[in-house]
Amino acid sequence: xxxxxxxxxxxxxxxxxxxxxxxxxxxxxxxxxxxxxxxxxxxxxxxxxxxxxxxxxxxxxxxxxxxxxxxxxxxxxxxxxxxxxxxxxxxxxxxxxxxxxxxxxxxxxxxxxxxxxxxxxxxx
Amino acid sequence: xxxxxxxxxxxxxxxxxxxxxxxxxxxxxxxxxxxxxxxxxxxxxxxxxxxxxxxxxxxxxxxxxxxxxxxxxxxxxxxxxxxxxxxxxxxxxxxxxxxxxxxxxxxxxxxxxxxxxxxxxxxxxxxxxxxxxxxxxxxxxxxxxxxxxxxxxxxxxxxxxxxxxxxxxxxxxxxxxxxxxxxxxxxxxxxxxxxxxxxxxxxxxxxxxxxxxx
Numbered sequence: 331x332x333x334x335x336x337x338x339x340x341x342x343x344x345x346x347x348x349x350x351x352x353x354x355x356x357x358x359x360x361x362x363x364x365x366x367x368x369x370x371x372x373x374x375x376x377x378x379x380x381x382x383x384x385x386x387x388x389x390x391x392x393x394x395x396x397x398x399x400x401x402x403x404x405x406x407x408x409x410x411x412x413x414x415x416x417x418x419x420x421x422x423x424x425x426x427x428x429x430x431x432x433x434x435x436x437x438x439x440x441x442x443x444x445x446x447x448x449x450x451x452x453x454x
Numbered sequence: 455x456x457x458x459x460x461x462x463x464x465x466x467x468x469x470x471x472x473x474x475x476x477x478x479x480x481x482x483x484x485x486x487x488x489x490x491x492x493x494x495x496x497x498x499x500x501x502x503x504x505x506x507x508x509x510x511x512x513x514x515x516x517x518x519x520x521x522x523x524x525x526x527x528x529x530x531x532x533x534x535x536x537x538x539x540x541x542x543x544x545x546x547x548x549x550x551x552x553x554x555x556x557x558x559x560x561x562x563x564x565x566x567x568x569x570x571x572x573x574x575x576x577x578x579x580x581x582x583x584x585x586x587x588x589x590x591x592x593x594x595x596x597x598x599x600x601x602x603x604x605x606x607x608x609x610x611x612x613x614x615x616x617x618x619x620x621x622x623x624x625x626x627x628x629x630x631x632x633x634x635x636x637x638x639x640x641x642x643x644x645x646x647x648x649x650x651x652x653x654x655x656x657x658x659x660x661x662x663x664x665x666x667x668x
Binding site: 348351368369370371372374389392393394395396397398399401402404405406410411412430432433434435438439440441443444445446447448449450451452454 | 464465466471472473474476477478479480481499505506507508509510529531536538539540541542545546547548550564565567568569570636640643644647648650651653654655
């Protein structure tokens with residue numbers, strides 16, 4: 331299989347080999363993951379990281395003192411999105427984080443929303 | 455400063471943090487072949503240095519080249535570069551640069567779900583690479599525009615010629631774009647947004663009209 335064309339990805343994949351991913355997520359695949367988190371779900375910590383926590387959980391809590399998308403968490407942790415989804419689902423279950431969900435699919439055609447994005451881009 | 459977690463990721467630099475008021479995120483997908491300038495475009499308008507997220511999938515593939523079709527497990531990793539633009543205090547726009555291959559879209563199921571729309575970035579030297587992408591977006595009902603990335607060493611064609619070469623319906627906008635330029639990349643996104651806005655008001659109009667006649 332051809333590796334990704336992007337420079338850093340194969341490196342991080344080597345670091346996060348299947349075994350490490352298995353350990354980090356406790357061997358859980360999609361079963362440990364909430365369906366409502368996607369790439370642009372914003373995650374915000376509700377509590378501070380504690381020393382006894384799994385390091386990846388603690389890292390997420392530290393970086394999410396401001397809202398941060400799942401995609402960004404995945405990038406900073408150098409972990410695949412699906413692994414981050416399991417980790418964030420753990421934190422959600424324990425109410426250590428809250429999530430601000432993406433605009434629902436049926437609302438992305440909302441003219442007011444589209445206008446807001448347009449105004450924002452015009453100011454760039 | 456707390457360095458205990460420094461062997462793990464430290465997260466965004468202070469200036470890259472979103473305001474606490476950020477409540478909603480939307481996304482636009484930039485689709486195109488390898489080397490067409492997706493990441494350049496994202497980087498031109500993004501408020502953060504483009505980041506890379508990845509997804510992995512273990513798939514069982516029957517070896518085509520192997521004798522007697524021996525089953526093999528392959529771990530596929532696909533990476534995707536993305537950037538971010540804060541639209542206002544509450545709304546954040548993410549831009550994902552996405553390769554055009556089918557394998558990739560299968561892996562990132564849901565990438566286009568909930569997307570505002572897509573920009574198909576094309577290189578006039580490799581137009582054929584865009585046929586598949588355009589067809590799949592049409593099939594998936596994802597609204598998109600086409601942006602022709604202007605490479606200094608590539609021949610330039612009138613946009614009408616590119617349109618007919620791509621067999622692009624007249625309703626779908628096509629624009630020229632210099633992905634290295636912030637202004638040009640922003641204008642490309644604005645062209646998509648204007649198109650999406652037009653679609654949103656058009657689709658609302660017939661409903662309003664029928665309601666009025668009742």
